Amino acid sequence: MNSNLSQPDKIRIQRVRLTFPSEAGPVRVLDGIDLAIKEGEFVTVIGPSGCGKSTLMNLVSKTVEHAADQFEGTIDIAWRSNAAHRLGYVLQKDTLLPWRTLEANVGVGLEIMGMPSHEREAQVQSWIHRVGLAGFEKSYPFAMSGGMRQRANIIRTLACNPEVVLMDEPFGALDAQTRMTLQQLLIDLWHAAKTTILFVTHDVEESILLGNRVVLMSRRPAKIHRVFDIDIPHPRSVIDARVAPAFQDAYREIWKELKGDIELSQLKNSAAKGIA
Numbered sequence: 001m002n003s004n005l006s007q008p009d010k011i012r013i014q015r016v017r018l019t020f021p022s023e024a025g026p027v028r029v030l031d032g033i034d035l036a037i038k039e040g041e042f043v044t045v046i047g048p049s050g051c052g053k054s055t056l057m058n059l060v061s062k063t064v065e066h067a068a069d070q071f072e073g074t075i076d077i078a079w080r081s082n083a084a085h086r087l088g089y090v091l092q093k094d095t096l097l098p099w100r101t102l103e104a105n106v107g108v109g110l111e112i113m114g115m116p117s118h119e120r121e122a123q124v125q126s127w128i129h130r131v132g133l134a135g136f137e138k139s140y141p142f143a144m145s146g147g148m149r150q151r152a153n154i155i156r157t158l159a160c161n162p163e164v165v166l167m168d169e170p171f172g173a174l175d176a177q178t179r180m181t182l183q184q185l186l187i188d189l190w191h192a193a194k195t196t197i198l199f200v201t202h203d204v205e206e207s208i209l210l211g212n213r214v215v216l217m218s219r220r221p222a223k224i225h226r227v228f229d230i231d232i233p234h235p236r237s238v239i240d241a242r243v244a245p246a247f248q249d250a251y252r253e254i255w256k257e258l259k260g261d262i263e264l265s266q267l268k269n270s271a272a273k274g275i276a
């Protein structure tokens with residue numbers, strides 16, 4: 001059951017269509033996306049490779065501008081503040097600044113927001129402790145593992161207390177154990193802060209473990225194929241949730257829908273590259 005149904009819509013995506021120009025002619029990527037996300041919801045997005053998940057996230061974050069003839073529809077976010085960091089965006093590859101230490105990286109957003117240094121230092125320390133990075137405050141990114149860097153990347157975003165966090169495969173490059181640790185960490189952080197999160201993943205398991213709802217996109221040109229409510233109570237344990245009947249039902253259902261699209265899309269990609 002979705003406990004957020006009484007909340008107002010935080011993000012409203014309506015009739016979004018997007019076409020990219022290409023040498024072979026226009027390529028329709030998104031073909032009528034409608035999705036409303038409630039304040040405080042954790043929504044995961046899954047779909048075949050190349051269907052347009054990152055493109056959709058870029059549109060929501062407004063990191064891409066499109067000519068009017070390529071883009072139709074509306075994307076509205078109900079902001080509560082004018083703060084510079086009301087939206088956080090976490091990608092698969094961390095965007096830590098190599099010349100800054102861990103603590104200086106985690107504090108960079110707070111610094112830009114003009115938080116006084118004593119207050120900032122206390123906040124940064126507290127975040128570093130919460131994610132088990134104490135002792136590495138003076139380390140530079142090159143001397144940190146992939147999991148440590150991604151932890152730092154996430155807390156750097158959350159430290160700014162954003163209203164909306166977009167995450168595009170943030171754990172995609174991590175080994176299985178580190179991924180599980182960070183999934184649990186993210187569940188716990190979200191449970192404490194109830195930020196609105198839109199999270200893209202390739203991994204069906206991850207989409208169910210994290211999401212209140214899983215949005216399944218079809219292959220390109222993408223529509224929303226189906227939305228699954230995940231009836232596993234929060235705060236979840238990534239270990240226990242895997243054996244919950246609701247997890248197994250959702251896993252079976254999602255794979256049933258996804259299978260055809262993946263096979264077809266892979267064939268299409270191979271053909272486009274002249275492999276098939």
Ligand SMILES: Nc1ncnc2c1ncn2[C@@H]1O[C@H](COP(=O)(O)OP(=O)(O)OP(=O)(O)O)[C@@H](O)[C@H]1O
Pocket residue numbers: 020021022029047048049050051052053054055056202220
């Ligand atoms: N700037 C661009 N110009 C032209 N085509 C683009 C551009 N960005 C993305 N595309 C095309 O749009 C489609 C969707 O790309 P996108 O990166 O959104 O897919 P995705 O679902 O995130 O894929 P993956 O799961 O592999 O990350 C692809 O066919 C891609 O080639």
Ligand SMILES: [Mg+2]
Pocket residue numbers: 053054055168
């Ligand atoms: Mg992508």
